[in-house]
Amino acid sequence: MRPILLLIPALALTACTAPAAQDPGLKVGGAFGARPSVVFPEGKPSGALQIDQLTAGKGARLGAGDVAIVHYTAHVWDGRENRRVDSSFTRGAPAAFPVGQLVPGLDKALRGRTVGSRVIAAIPPSEGFGANPPQGVGPSDGLFYVIDILGAHAKGESVKGRASAYAGIRVGGGARPELSLPVAPPPARYSAKVLVRGDGPRVERGQLVVTQYEGAVWARRSVFDSTWKSGRPRAFTVGDGGVIKAWERALTGVPVGSRVLVVAPPRMAYGSAGLPAFGIRGADTLVFVVDVLAAYR
Incomplete structure (x- = not known):
C-alpha cells in the first residue's frame, strides 16, 4: 500500500x-x-x-x-x-x-x-x-x-472470524489473523476473497475507509507491514489513487465489518518499481488480509 x-x-x-x-x-x-x-x-x-x-x-x-x-x-x-x-x-x-x-x-x-x-x-x-x-x-x-x-x-479493533484458507493461503483466526503462504509459485492473476462478510453499509468510492491489515511478500513468505503489529488502525480514501489497484478493486462494494483476502500481482500492486522502503521488488506478488472496520464520508 x-x-x-x-x-x-x-x-x-x-x-x-x-x-x-x-x-x-x-x-x-x-x-x-x-x-x-x-x-x-x-x-x-x-x-x-x-x-x-x-x-x-x-x-x-x-x-x-x-x-x-x-x-x-x-x-x-x-x-x-x-x-x-x-x-x-x-x-x-x-x-x-x-x-x-x-x-x-x-x-x-x-x-x-x-x-x-x-x-x-x-x-x-x-x-x-x-x-x-x-x-x-x-x-x-x-x-x-x-x-x-x-x-x-482503538488499537486492537478487528473483525471476528475463524481461521480460513484460500488458494493455498492460510489465514489465522482471532484478533490478529496472521498470514501463512504456501511454498509454491505465486498466481499470475489478481484475486480476492471475502472471508468474513460484514453486515454494515457497502464501501463506496470517495469514502474514508478504516482498516486493520497484514501484508506479505509471496516469494519470501514474509510479512512486510502489519497494523496489528505497528499499533493502530490506518485509514485511506477509496478512489483517489492513494492505495494500490488491488485494494481499490477488492474493497469497493464490500460491507463494513468484512475480512478480505487479496492477492496482488505486481501490475495491481507497485509495478516494476516495487517499494524498496518495505523490501518489495518489482516482480513481487503481495498478499493482504484486510479488516474493514468502518467507512466515512
Whole structure:
C-alpha cells in the first residue's frame, strides 16, 4: 500500500455558535459534521493554548493510541487575513488523526473527548509545528482548528472470524489473523476473497475507509507491514489513487465489518518499481488480509 499522508493535517446535527473560553469575540457557527463558519475578533490571539468544546458527544472516548476520524478546518490566526490553510470539507472526505502522534495542541484538544463532539483549539507555535511547519504555515504562526469527531478506533479493533484458507493461503483466526503462504509459485492473476462478510453499509468510492491489515511478500513468505503489529488502525480514501489497484478493486462494494483476502500481482500492486522502503521488488506478488472496520464520508 502506498504511504498514507496524514494532513494536519451521523450524529445529532445541531447548530452551534459559541466563543472560545479566552477570546469572547471569536464565533464558530454551523452544524456538527458540516463546514463551520468562523468569525475572528480583531487583533492577534492571546498566545496561549485555548481549547473549548462547543458540542458534547455521547460516543466513545478518545485515548492515546486511538485513531480519531474527524472533519476539520484549520486557519492561520494572525490577526490580519486569518486565512484558511486546510480543510477536510474541501477534499470531500474526513481525515484520520492518530491521537498521541499529533502536534501537542491537537493532542491536548482531542484526548479524552467523545465521538459526536465539536472542539475548537487556538494553538500557539510552541504547541504546534514549531520550526518545521507544513506548506502555507510559518514557524511563528498561530493556528485555529474546528474539529468534529466522527469516530474513534482503538488499537486492537478487528473483525471476528475463524481461521480460513484460500488458494493455498492460510489465514489465522482471532484478533490478529496472521498470514501463512504456501511454498509454491505465486498466481499470475489478481484475486480476492471475502472471508468474513460484514453486515454494515457497502464501501463506496470517495469514502474514508478504516482498516486493520497484514501484508506479505509471496516469494519470501514474509510479512512486510502489519497494523496489528505497528499499533493502530490506518485509514485511506477509496478512489483517489492513494492505495494500490488491488485494494481499490477488492474493497469497493464490500460491507463494513468484512475480512478480505487479496492477492496482488505486481501490475495491481507497485509495478516494476516495487517499494524498496518495505523490501518489495518489482516482480513481487503481495498478499493482504484486510479488516474493514468502518467507512466515512
